Amino acid sequence: MSAVGSSNPEYVVxxxxxxxxxxxxDEEYRKLTRMSPSEIARFMEESxxxxxINALGSRHAGVDLIEYALNxxxxxxxxxxxxxxxxxxYDLIARYLRKFDAWNVKTVIRGVYTGASQExxxxxxxxxxEFDDxxxxxxxxxxxxxxxxxxxEDTIYGAPLREAYAEYEETxxxxxLENAVDRVFYERLLGNLPGDEPxxxxxxxxxxxxxxxxADNALRLARSGAEIDPAEYFIEGGELFTRDTLARLARNLDELVEYIAESQYADELGPALRELEEADSLIAFEHATDAALLAYGDRLGTIHPVSVTPVISYILAKEREVENIRAIARGKEAGLPANEIEEELVIT
Amino acid sequence: MLEATNELGNVVLQEGTLTDGEAAAALAVGLAALGAGYAERGIGSAAVGAMAEDEDLFVNGLILTVLPETLVILALVVVFLV
Incomplete structure (x- = not known):
């Protein structure tokens, strides 16, 4: 409920x-890939x-219904x-879930900017x-x-947004504005973490x-060959890249792939990197990073059973489930065959 | 809290004031009860969490929650030995 008092990992875990x-x-995903959108909705209703699904069923139908129900x-x-x-x-979990706040703020700003309606x-x-209704x-x-x-004004985004707003008014x-929101989020994510083992x-x-x-962003930029400054998309806090190395590596795809292959993530991403070199498939690499994160999350949840890590592990798995179901529903709507959709899913 | 009990033990043993057997036994039971309570704190909150998700777990949760009570029962033996 709040960040005061002692933590209660037993209950939450x-x-x-x-x-x-x-x-x-896996079994249920396989079933889902063989259903039509309305059948998927009915399947979800039973879980x-x-x-x-019941609350939204009267207002929406098909893929929209699935999408809103998932969200x-x-x-x-x-x-x-x-x-x-x-x-x-609470503090540790809120750090991660604030990414939805950041997403909401950016969506609202973009909506206002493009004049989209409130609905x-x-x-x-x-x-x-963390934002309430x-x-x-x-x-x-x-x-x-x-x-x-x-x-x-009275949230953590207040002061940085105020500064960014002045810049926005000029340009x-x-x-x-979006960078300001992202920067606050990532600063809060990794700043002042307590020092125990979990x-x-x-x-x-x-x-x-x-x-x-x-790495995803750098590869995308390197592949597209667009004249965008990679440093602008750099996210602070990681260990693998600094702003300068990323800017340098994003100009040359081969060097970048080599750099990642020699990093501490070589074991997890090795096969995907080879595929990237052979088949030139960026999607495979992005799936590999997703799958590696998910596997990391699963492992994370078992080392310290009574701590924040199983909770984070669940949050990741849930997000992945929502993305998978969305991919199935969208794929079905676009008329993709079942085996192609299965390739799009990230399942550990 | 656990650190505090350690400290208490140290003081009692080093000062050598605890020469009365019955008082020592009473202290042993008390400390065992304290330990059981601490253990039940975690198990209890986990059990309530599990029950909130699935009510069928009530019986299992209850049994697991009171398991540390055995600590107190075993400590009670000391009272009769002194």
Missing amino acids: ARVRARRGSLYS TYEAE RNLAKQFEGILDWSEGGL EVEVDLIRAG RRIRRLLEADSIEAVVEVL DVLVP TRQYEAFLKAEVDFRN
Whole structure:
């Protein structure tokens, strides 16, 4: 509920482990890939997604229904986790879940900038972060970017956004605002972590995530050959890259691949890198980083059973499930055959 | 809290004030009860968490929660030995 008092990992871990058991298995994914969107919705209705499908079923249908039900269920589950946890545990979990706040803030800003209607923006929000419903309502009601900045005045995004807003007024591009939000998120993610052993494991995982994100971005830039400064997309906090090495490596694909192949992630990403060299497939590499993160998360949850790590491990697995179901539903809508969809899924 | 009990033990043993057998036995039972309580704290909250997800776990949760009580029962033997 809040960051005061002592943490209660026993309670949260017990609940999360029970929920982990009800995530979809390989077998169920295989069934899902052979269903039509409406059958998928019906299948979901018989599992954990029952309440969401029933609540949204009268207003939406098909892939939209699946998409909204997934988002809403994700938000409900993660909000629940934040509700249960107390003390240091709350702080550690909130760090990670704030990425949904960052996503929501960026979505609202973009919505205001492009003049999208309130409903359009609302369906894209994922209410899984720290912001409560009242703040989100006020964000949605904001009709200018200045109003958005004002609503966020008393949050951690307040001061950086205020500075970025001045820059935005001069240039009229959103990049400074979005960068400000991202920077606050990543600073908070890795700053001031307590020093016990499970937390160090958690930190190592977060760093791996930042590294992989940097690697993905660098590869994408190197492949596209676009004239974009890679340093602008650099995320602080990782171990593998610094701003300069990333800027240098993103110009040359071969050097970049070699650099990653010689790093501490060589074991996890080795096969994907070879595939990248042979088949030139960026998707395979991105899947490999996702799968490596997920495997990392699974391992993370078993080393220190009563700590923050099983909770994070569940959060990752749940996110992955939502992404997988979304990929299946979208693939089915586009008429892809089952085996092609299966290749798109990330299952450990 | 555990550090505090350690400290207490040290003081009691080093000062050598605890020469009365019955008082020592009483202290032993008390400390055992304290340990059992501490163990039950974690198990209890995990059990309640599991029950919140699945009510069928009530019986298992209850049994596991009171298992550390055996510590107190065993410590009680000391009282009769002194």
